[in-house]
Amino acid sequence: MTQPLIRFENVFKAFGDNQVLRGINLSIRKGEITAIIGKSGEGKSVLLKHIIGLMRHDAGRILYQGQPILQLKKAERKALKRKFSYMFQETALFDSMTVFENIALPLVEKTALSKSEIGDRVREKMHQLDIDNIEDEYPARISGGMKKRVALARALVTDPEIILFDEPTTGLDPIRKNAVHSMISDYQKKFGFTGIVVSHEIPDVFYISQRLIMLDEGRVIFEGKPDDIQKASDPVIRQFIQGLESRHDALTGMTPQPQGERRYREEMARMRRHRNAFSIILLTVENLYEINKMAGYEAEQSALKRFADNVQGHLRLTDVCSRLGMNKIMLLLPRTSREEAEHICRELAENMGTCGVTEIQAYPGFCFSVSAGIAEAEQDKPIELLVAEAESHKNIFYEFKVC
Numbered sequence: 001m002t003q004p005l006i007r008f009e010n011v012f013k014a015f016g017d018n019q020v021l022r023g024i025n026l027s028i029r030k031g032e033i034t035a036i037i038g039k040s041g042e043g044k045s046v047l048l049k050h051i052i053g054l055m056r057h058d059a060g061r062i063l064y065q066g067q068p069i070l071q072l073k074k075a076e077r078k079a080l081k082r083k084f085s086y087m088f089q090e091t092a093l094f095d096s097m098t099v100f101e102n103i104a105l106p107l108v109e110k111t112a113l114s115k116s117e118i119g120d121r122v123r124e125k126m127h128q129l130d131i132d133n134i135e136d137e138y139p140a141r142i143s144g145g146m147k148k149r150v151a152l153a154r155a156l157v158t159d160p161e162i163i164l165f166d167e168p169t170t171g172l173d174p175i176r177k178n179a180v181h182s183m184i185s186d187y188q189k190k191f192g193f194t195g196i197v198v199s200h201e202i203p204d205v206f207y208i209s210q211r212l213i214m215l216d217e218g219r220v221i222f223e224g225k226p227d228d229i230q231k232a233s234d235p236v237i238r239q240f241i242q243g244l245e246s247r248h249d250a251l252t253g254m255t256p257q258p259q260g261e262r263r264y265r266e267e268m269a270r271m272r273r274h275r276n277a278f279s280i281i282l283l284t285v286e287n288l289y290e291i292n293k294m295a296g297y298e299a300e301q302s303a304l305k306r307f308a309d310n311v312q313g314h315l316r317l318t319d320v321c322s323r324l325g326m327n328k329i330m331l332l333l334p335r336t337s338r339e340e341a342e343h344i345c346r347e348l349a350e351n352m353g354t355c356g357v358t359e360i361q362a363y364p365g366f367c368f369s370v371s372a373g374i375a376e377a378e379q380d381k382p383i384e385l386l387v388a389e390a391e392s393h394k395n396i397f398y399e400f401k402v403c
């Protein structure tokens with residue numbers, strides 16, 4: 001395996017009698033988004049501050065590309081700090097400065113670039129993030145979602161290798177929350193930075209993370225893929241995850257992914273007992289990014305919400321629909337063969353084609369495209385394999401065009 005970008009080896013940190021980190025071991029891999037979760041006060045922010053070098057550990061080692069950071073020379077440590085960027089809980093924009101000045105700040109403070117070079121860099125980043133028309137506005141005059149984008153532009157303007165997001169969606173409604181997640185995920189793909197996100201948004205943050213770390217009582221009690229935490233048997237992990245999950249995904253109103261998976265296991269047990277067939281339909285909104293390009297992240301998430309409402313309205317059964325990732329919905333159809341699922345899917349496609357889903361109609365020529373894949377369950381087949389099967393067949397079936 002390749003060397004991790006950052007590695008904690010038995011790291012301890014106390015504030016007086018308050019022992020916060022009690023032997024942390026973890027790895028952050030380059031080019032991935034790692035989510036850090038855990039109860040309030042468990043030391044997530046303290047951990048972030050150690051990563052970025054704002055706090056010094058009492059014992060153990062923190063390695064950057066295999067090198068202990070405490071052994072770096074002063075100039076090397078300074079150079080390392082420049083590779084990091086931080087997006088705070090609140091966007092922490094300065095109200096007395098324009099959007100342009102806010103974004104320029106890290107360049108003014110951390111680099112020796114000339115005024116015109118800074119201007120070029122700021123305008124380039126604003127252009128890449130689609131906010132070029134608001135440079136003279138003040139933060140108080142722009143929307144919450146736009147502020148997050150300005151804060152992200154400020155975090156990205158130094159072209160950092162690593163960005164730390166400390167609860168980036170705090171205080172936002174479900175559409176804006178999902179818009180920020182979608183934005184982080186998109187820009188991570190575009191710019192290739194390593195992202196570390198501290199979040200309480202479970203399971204939403206799982207959709208954008210490749211790795212997950214859970215802290216409890218100053219130690220790491222889970223490190224792995226987001227999907228694997230659902231299978232963890234440790235009661236502390238289970239209780240924490242289930243306590244934070246709501247019965248409904250806040251954006252779509254559907255069952256969240258972990259509950260969808262639980263429902264799948266129940267259906268599988270029923271199949272074992274009664275030999276009942278069941279099937280899944282996997283719906284993927286294929287062109288969410290186009291909505292985003294035309295109308296922004298919030299429009300993208302509103303469109304997804306409207307689509308989900310229509311699917312549920314058509315099926316009239318809420319607990320069979322679950323959200324499966326950023327742009328996927330799984331319909332779990334009990335006692336339904338593949339042929340019956342195809343019929344249901346065809347009806348759904350016809351209904352979708354005429355119901356006129358979104359405000360996106362306001363954009364001439366736009367067609368909201370959703371593909372569907374169907375798979376019938378087989379005894380003891382894990383959900384991932386059945387979903388993969390539906391995914392691999394998706395073009396054979398229906399392409400919904402909701403115009």
Ligand SMILES: Nc1ncnc2c1ncn2[C@@H]1O[C@H](COP(=O)(O)OP(=O)(O)OP(=O)(O)O)[C@@H](O)[C@H]1O
Binds near residue numbers: 038043046047
């Ligand atoms: N500079 C500091 N001086 C003293 N104690 C601190 C300092 N920073 C953090 N702590 C303590 O460390 C513990 C962990 O705090 P931290 O902010 O990391 O928790 P957290 O997991 O991020 O919580 P939340 O999810 O609520 O943001 C708390 O008990 C806090 O009081």
